[in-house]
Amino acid sequence: MPRFTFNAIEPATGRETRGVLEAASVEAVTASLKARGLAPLAVMPERTGPVLRPARRRSWPGFGRVLNFKELAVFTRQLGTLVRAGMPLLRSLEVLARQERNPRFRAVIEGLAENIRGGGTLSDGLQQHPRLFDRLYLNMVKAGEAGGVLEVVLERLAGFLEKSVRVRGRIKAAMTYPLIIVLVAGGIVAALMVFVVPKFESIFAGTLKGQPLPALTQAVIGVSNFLTQHVLLAVGLVAAMWFAVQLIARTAAGTRLLHGLQLKLPVLGDLYLKTAIARFTRTLGTLLASGVPILEALRITQDTGGNARVSAAIGTVHDRVKSGDGVAGPLRATAIFPDMVPSMIEVGEETGALPDMLTRIADGYDEEVDNAVDALTSLIEPLMIVVMAVMVGTIVIALFLPIVRIIQTLG
Incomplete structure (x- = not known):
């Protein structure tokens, strides 16, 4: 049976957990981790590249975009997963900032966390980065905050971004x-x-x-x-x-x-x-x-x-x-x-x-x-x-x- 390495977090404590599981698929590993009360952040087959979390693209400091469309989808999916698992939004952002390898985007996430720490909302922080989070992203988050269903909106937004990534990738590959x-x-x-x-x-x-x-x-x-x-x-x-x-x-x-x-x-x-x-x-x-x-x-x-x-x-x-x-x-x-x-x-x-x-x-x-x-x-x-x-x-x-x-x- 295939073996998968995973990176998950305990919502109650914020402690990260890493390990190896034998399972039939990535979905089976994810289900097993959720059954144990863990929020999966990344799951990858042994000796291969990441499945849920793509490799970061390296670039010279000061050049290139903060992150690409695919990385934004991954961030949104992980944030939605942590919030749905019961972890407070501030702690979720702190966890994602710690594990972020892109220094420019890590600074963005830390800024979002700092804004919430000062009494602001997630949408307030997103407004400070209009080139990264467009009006679609911002208004969906605002609607989720107003309705008290932020985790639902984040997962829905992640699905929308992931679908867009798949369509773009398919056309580009063709x-x-x-x-x-x-x-x-x-x-x-x-x-x-x-x-x-x-x-x-x-x-x-x-x-x-x-x-x-x-x-x-x-x-x-x-x-x-x-x-x-x-x-x-x-x-x-x-x-x-x-x-x-x-x-x-x-x-x-x-x-x-x-x-x-x-x-x-x-x-x-x-x-x-x-x-x-x-x-x-x-x-x-x-x-x-x-x-x-x-x-x-x-x-x-x-x-x-x-x-x-x-x-x-x-x-x-x-x-x-x-x-x-x-x-x-x-x-x-x-x-x-x-x-x-x-x-x-x-x-x-x-x-x-x-x-x-x-x-x-x-x-x-x-x-x-x-x-x-x-x-x-x-x-x-x-x-x-x-x-x-x-x-x-x-x-x-x-x-x-x-x-x-x-x-x-x-x-």
Whole structure:
């Protein structure tokens, strides 16, 4: 049976406990620790990396973010576990600060603890770090404090963050292989154009004695000459285009334009829209389930929409709801969301189960995104290989045609 090392804490005393257990899975170890009255902080198989707690990323002092999205999810999950186990919030933060390896985030946790020690609330401390804890995080914690269910809200928030991490990781992993293929193909083509083609050009010039080269060969040599003679110009053009896009994206009008084009892209546009819908419905559902008022929830969701056009549509819904309308009607009027979304929301409003219905919509669209990513990956991989073969093959054929003419001349 597998062996697992664990790190847990006794809620009553705050004493940390470490040890080894034999169990069928991580879940079994967690259940065993809870049955013994312990709050598990980390569980990992022996001789492998951590399962519940990921390894910290090292960075030079003063550089990089305080922590990444995944680490924030882990912190939230651990804090919720300790508070649910009955440990006071202040002691829970002190425990998490002691075991935190990231010095910058440890200072943040210690600041939260110091704020509570001085009579403040957790949300008061979170407000001091707006770049780390966004409005979604802050308002959910405020709602949990107001309703006396902070541990429930923290665990719900941890689940929301963990789900977001999984979706982001899946999309990133799916796009890694095609990106590698593009980089390799680009490197091979650039090497051929810069180092190989010029040598063949000199051979052809000395052998064919001024005879015209095939059109394909002339085109390839022309591109090669441009790259070798104007490499700085080529790099500068690419850099200028990239900076131009970045500058456009910094303006409100430019962001709306780029995000509108993003949704109109073939294949990818539908994927972007489904991702935005899943984020919108999950965020709104999580906020409403935590007790955040509908208008505040819509305002927060608008800020975290991820797409300017979707955020503008949510803003329109917010204004209509403020005037006394429901959510479904204004959402349908935006003509951005598929009709199924406002229809399901309408059912949720009629039955009084809007948060649950929003979560179901998000789960459905997350599954559609997963399926779309799988299909896109299976399509892109062979397509990239074909494109790479065509590019390299074109260069080889362009160099081979004059050689055939030379052989015919010599014959």
